[in-house]
Amino acid sequence: xxxxxxxxxxxxxxxxxxxxxxxxxxxxxxxxxxxxxxxxxxxxxxxxxxxxxxxxxxxxxxxxxxxxxxxxxxxxxxxxxxxxxxxxxxxxxxxxxxxxxxxxxxxxxxxxxxxxxxxxxxxxxxxxxxxxxxxxxxxxxxxxxxxxxxxxxxxxxxxxxxxxxxxxxxxxxxxxxxxxxxxxxxxxxxxxxxxxxxxxxxxxxxxxxxxxxxxxxxxxxxxxxxxxxxxxxxxxxxxxxxxxxxxxxxxxxxxxxxxxxxxxxxxxxxxxxxxxx
Numbered sequence: 712x713x714x715x716x717x718x719x720x721x722x723x724x725x726x727x728x729x730x731x732x733x734x735x736x737x738x739x740x741x742x743x744x745x746x747x748x749x750x751x752x753x754x755x756x757x758x759x760x761x762x763x764x765x766x767x768x769x770x771x772x773x774x775x776x777x778x779x780x781x782x783x784x785x786x787x788x789x790x791x792x793x794x795x796x797x798x799x800x801x802x803x804x805x806x807x808x809x810x811x812x813x814x815x816x817x818x819x820x821x822x823x824x825x826x827x828x829x830x831x832x833x834x835x836x837x838x839x840x841x842x843x844x845x846x847x848x849x850x851x852x853x854x855x856x857x858x859x860x861x862x863x864x865x866x867x868x869x870x871x872x873x874x875x876x877x878x879x880x881x882x883x884x885x886x887x888x889x890x891x892x893x894x895x896x897x898x899x900x901x902x903x904x905x906x907x908x909x910x911x912x913x914x915x916x917x918x919x920x921x922x923x924x925x926x927x928x929x930x931x932x933x934x935x936x937x938x939x940x941x942x943x944x945x946x947x948x949x950x951x952x953x954x955x956x957x958x959x960x961x962x963x964x965x966x967x968x969x970x971x972x973x974x975x976x977x978x979x980x981x982x983x984x985x986x987x988x
Contacts, residue, residue: 763906764988765789770903772914772982777975778850779821783982785829787904793829795841795903811960812864813881817854823847823920825895829903837900837914844894845920850887850974856880858934861941867959871936874944879934881947887974889923895976896921903982912982919973927964931957 766786770793774781779801785793801821808815827843858864860875873879897918905912936953937944947953 763787763904763908767986767988768904768984769987770912770982770984772903772912772980774914774916774978774980776916776978778823778920778978781978781980783903783980785903785982785984790834790906791831793831793902793904794826795829795843796826797824797843799823811866812858812862813856814858815854815856815883817852819852820849821851822849825892827895827897829899831902831906834906837902837912839899839902841897841899841916841918842895843897844892845922846892848888848891848893848920848922850922852885852887854883854885856883856929856931863939866953866956867963869956870939871953872939872941874935874937875941877933877935877944879931879936879947881929881931881933883927883929886926887922889926889972890921893923894921895919897976904984910983910985912984914980914982916976916978918976920976921972922974924965924969924972927961927968929957929961 765788768787770783770785772783772785774783776799778799780799782798783795785795787793799821801819803819804817805819806816808817823845824847825843825845827841829839829841831837831839856879858873858879860873860878863870863872864879865871895918897916899914899916899918901912901914903912903914931947931953934947935944936947936950945953
């Protein structure tokens with residue numbers, strides 16, 4: 712009987728303890744700290760903004776490049792691609808350039824327009840590849856040439872002397888638009904239309920336009936060429952020997968510039984994007 716009483720007492724104590732454990736409320740657990748509170752978001756990778764939908768933003772920008780002052784407009788086609796239009800203009804006057812005894816005063820007149828497809832393989836970063844085309848290219852240099860009276864100049868390694876009473880005049884041109892329209896290829900950094908919804912960007916670009924070998928033309932319009940003693944003078948515009956040497960000299964110039972079929976593109980500027988829908 713003593714053993715039975717002891718067993719009953721142990722069972723009752725165990726049952727009481729279990730009941731107390733089930734009915735006693737547990738202490739409240741400390742609240743979980745949010746990602747913001749713990750500072751995790753400072754280290755979380757930034758991702759593209761899903762609100763930047765196709766054709767929802769437009770960017771306008773300006774840059775400086777060897778093609779001149781550069782104006783651009785772009786629209787986002789999708790997460791990876793922008794469509795961009797480009798226009799360039801540049802005018803500059805150059806005076807007192809001397810070559811082979813010819814004194815040259817020229818004017819640089821650049822004007823181009825084109826478009827490109829900006830492909831961003833990593834939308835959250837600024838690197839891009841941009842195939843494109845120049846649909847309009849009027850880049851050229853025009854110049855007036857003079858040879859002062861009594862001074863020498865050479866054509867095809869033949870030396871002439873300008874008449875002291877009838878100095879020599881002429882004109883010429885350099886064209887940088889043999890292929891028109893032409894293909895262009897650039898790479899760069901900076902997205903004109905940020906996939907994170909930012910407004911300002913500062914794009915950089917480097918590449919080339921495949922304009923073809925430059926064209927060179929030159930004519931002597933008036934004046935007389937003489938020997939070293941100022942005698943045996945001939946009209947440079949009509950004399951067959953002078954004209955033949957002029958054409959031979961032009962052939963040498965054209966051979967010299969034939970390898971330069973690519974015009975460099977190197978630009979840096981700023982752009983501002985805004986929402987259109």
